[in-house]
Amino acid sequence: MKISYNWLKNYIDLDPAEHSPEVLAEVLPLLGFDIEEYEKLGPPQLNNVVVGQVLEYIQHPDADRLRCCKVSTGNEGEVHDIVCGAKNFKQGDKVMVALPGAVLPGDFKIKASKLRGQPSAGMMCSAKELQIGQDHDGIMILSADTELGMPLNDLYTDGDTVFDLEITPNRVDVLSHIGVARELAAKFGLSVQYPEVKASIENGSNGTALISGVEVSAPEFCPHYTAICIKGVTIGPSPKWLKDAIEATGQRSINNVVDVTNYVLHETCQPLHAFDAGKIQGGKLVVRMAEAGEEITTLDEVERSLTADMAVIADAERPLVVAGVMGSLAAEVDQDTVDVVLEAAYFSPTSVRATSRKLGLSSDSSYRFERGIDPKGVTYAALRAVDLILEVAGGRVDGNQIEVGAEPPTLSEVQLSPDRVRQFIGFEVSDEDIQNVLESLGLVIAVHNADDGSVRWEVSIPSYRQDLQRDVDLIEEFIRVYGTDKIPESEVVARGISTQDHRIYTVNEAVADYLTGQNFDEAFLYSLRDPEETKFFFGEESFKVLALDNPLQSDQSHLRPSLIPGLLDVLKLNAARATGATRFFERGHVYREVKGQMVELVSVGFVIVADQLSREWRQREVADFYTARTLAGEILEIAGTAASKLTFKPIEQSQLWQPGHSAEAGDFAKMGFQATAGLLNMAILKDRWDIKTPIIAGSILMTPKFFERKAKRGRHLGISNQPASAKDLALIVDESVLAGDVEKDVAKFARKATQGFDCESVRIFDQYQGQGLPEGKKSLAVSMSFRAADRTLKDKEVNRAFEAIQKLISEKTEYQIRK
């Protein structure tokens, strides 16, 4: 909101030095009113720019658009030849002349020269060229009594500074010059002089000759409505003071009556509306709810269709104003207006806000109404506007102030104790300091001393400060005006013992340590992905469930079900830029569909380019499925699942993973975790990412609940010092049989076959397929290690166990023992 320094001076005595615009620019943000920008208006300091008079002019002999002028600047006998392109002056007009040597804004140097062969020693200037105003339609014409030769800066002494303040939504009262003046007065110890209202009008419900009355059929929307009729105004341009003020707030001056309504809005924060009484059909104003589909063309010349939850000010025939938001062309005051009806009302903040949102239309009025204007400020603003209209446009008040409804109730008292203030802020201040600050803001304090020595204050709140409802609100007012710079610096006091970090965070820390140690760089990616991609990789149901209601961009409409596609984007970008990067991971949340519902999951994903990207004097082996499986298993182990509990099953069909070269373990929906590892689908990666190298990847999903598991503490089981005894076995099995299953079977049999000692480990250490074996078969070599806790094992007992194991294999499985 734009606040003019000159305008503020109407209400407080700002000392040019002590309260200069520069000082205000520092003070206002510290009062809670941040400055988006502030600019100096009015002419800059310019030399050799003086008042001149056009003595005579002739058409330029060689240029249709130019005139050759003789201009005097007051010195007897001195005449300046100036060629000028403007046509809006006549002989004898007083104008601003920049003489040779002047440097106009934009570093425009004025020199004596020739224009199309005619001498020109100077320039007659427009308001814009001198930064006095926006007017650039021709040169400035000064009033005839302006003194010849007067320098520009003597003529225009009233430069202004305009602050564009960012007002927080709780402070509607500061959306006005009086509001800002009140704040500065509190800070600087000044007093506010409110403009005195001269008009004296009786309140009443009777109509006047102009309108028979006001009818409010939407009292919830409009609890309080007033109208004053003014007859016989003369519409015309606003006087300079009014025009300057309106323009300082960034608006366009329209005419004297409309400008007054806008002026009072920016002065008091009360929006007003002026109707041309002559255009009100049926002689009556009606505040009613709109009819669904009712149409109105608002002042911004947009035709709008209203809904039944919006209110309008209407005449007998049509809506004239969208209540609280914007007027229409239908009843606007224009140059032919003679009689005016001035509206001042209080509209319900939530209703105005809803209307403004629905219409996508915000105005200075709606902005204030929706924040809740001063419920008791309606009449003051109306009378202030009447005074100003009579002053600048003439006319006379006709009849009463027509009033329907009443001022909404306001909260008037808040309890506060100075001890509470001190306890809350944590440092010493005197009762008197607190009291002074609150009183400087216009609050009135009644002190109650209790018998026990405690002090209680009853603080009266002005109607324009409806944001002050609780003791903490008053504490805020105190600290705001007292100054946050007076809060002492102090040591950090860390009382008590801190609690445990959430495991999601600590596990993520450990995972990042692990993966960076495995040469992965961490990537950060967007959580929103493309709809088509979601459907392609995760199916129709996910596509439905993961969709946002209101995406901003069509390719970011779905919550990501996996980190892998984003990581592929990263590989693609790095490949395109030939950065040589081959390993990335991300930690983040992903979303999945389970039985038509969404589930939010904690995820870790990683990708590895399984190819030699660069020539090296010594090559390392590239990653494969087992690399990814180990990484995935370790990550889950860090998160708290024993790697031994992971049973990977081959993936047989997938768009993302390469069937036959990838596998999956766990089930997040049933077990709380899931891991997928292996090669990504080569054909699809080539198709969608143009990635032709094999990519090995891993994706781990964990439910937040999974992290609530308590970590298990290990217990010592004893270790044997006796020597181990080993046996190997080769088994011929169908090529579809999984080594893990064979390992499990053998381990099971070994447990059965050993008594009095243990089979410590069973491990597949070789796999063979090809010559010497039947088609469709493979051979798995299994090693077993036996050990007793208390003695060296005898060959005999180990052999007996080994034979028993082989017997069990032959009896219970299809595996053939290779002799």
Place this chain on the structure above:
Amino acid sequence: MQEQLNAIVAEVQKSAPTIQARAEFEAYKATISGPKGALTDVMKGMGKVPKQDKPAMGKLINEAKTAVQAAFDQVVERIEAAELAAKLGPAIDPTLPAPDAARGTLHPIAQVREEMVALFRRIGFSVAEATELETEHYCFDALNIPSDHPARDMQDSYYLPESLKVNNVSKHADEKYLLRTHTSTVQIRTMLQSQPPIRIVAPGRCFRRDTPDATHSANFHQIEGLYVDKNVTLLDLKATLDHFVKTIFGPKAKTRLRPSFFPFTEPSFEMDFFSPDLGKLSNKWLEIMGCGMVDPEVFKAVGIDPEAYTGYAFGMGIERIAMILQGVDDIRYYYQNDVRFLKQFA
């Protein structure tokens, strides 16, 4: 016999240095000290030596054995040295490039996040987590942001369809789901789950429906802080945040609390800081976080007695702080993940 011994020793001393390989050595050794070896033969002849000559003869044999063994030891030593040299291969060149990949790096935002979390952990805060998917209640209502507050406009938040059911994010009543717009939701979830004293920081991802540009990103990260206990004061808030700023931005940094407004704190402030050591950003006030004393309405929403407890809360954008610290002028760099960018912060 003595001549025989001398001849054997002489032969060994002559032949041994020419032996190159272990197998050759074993074969040669057999011809001397093997069961049918020359030396063994001589030793077998000891039986026939007259008794009185035996000590002298024995001495001679021992001398010969020692001499032969010494020659053999030299051979073994030489062969082992050669074998080791063969095993080791040529000497390394310590300046060849490493064939192994270097350690990976944490993302620059994660680095800054960890630095901040570590700082707050040292002064008694612990890390809290919550979901990114939230409901209007936990994101707005419970934080005293009423339904007609501008922050709840459709254009500011990403909403999920009304019909959506979420398995693991609880609703308060029948409100809509959305992606959390700030980490302040963690304040609410934490206060509902635990009793004061509560002292947490909650780093996490947030979402705003903003058109992406140099300072706006569809998702970004915040870190939230909350301290609720008896007698937590404004003085404590300032002390903690001053400590934060001076630790992160250096002891020369100055701070100020600029009064502001947030529905969930009262009083509310923006904290600005001013540093002489920030390159282009030096010597001007930079806004870095919002903070304030927890509003009693928030306490009421989570069932904490505002008469008994007070608290402070703060929230800041991690990207914003990272951009200041790392001199990054466009937030989008962080989400491109060009490894040349990522490695600049290693």
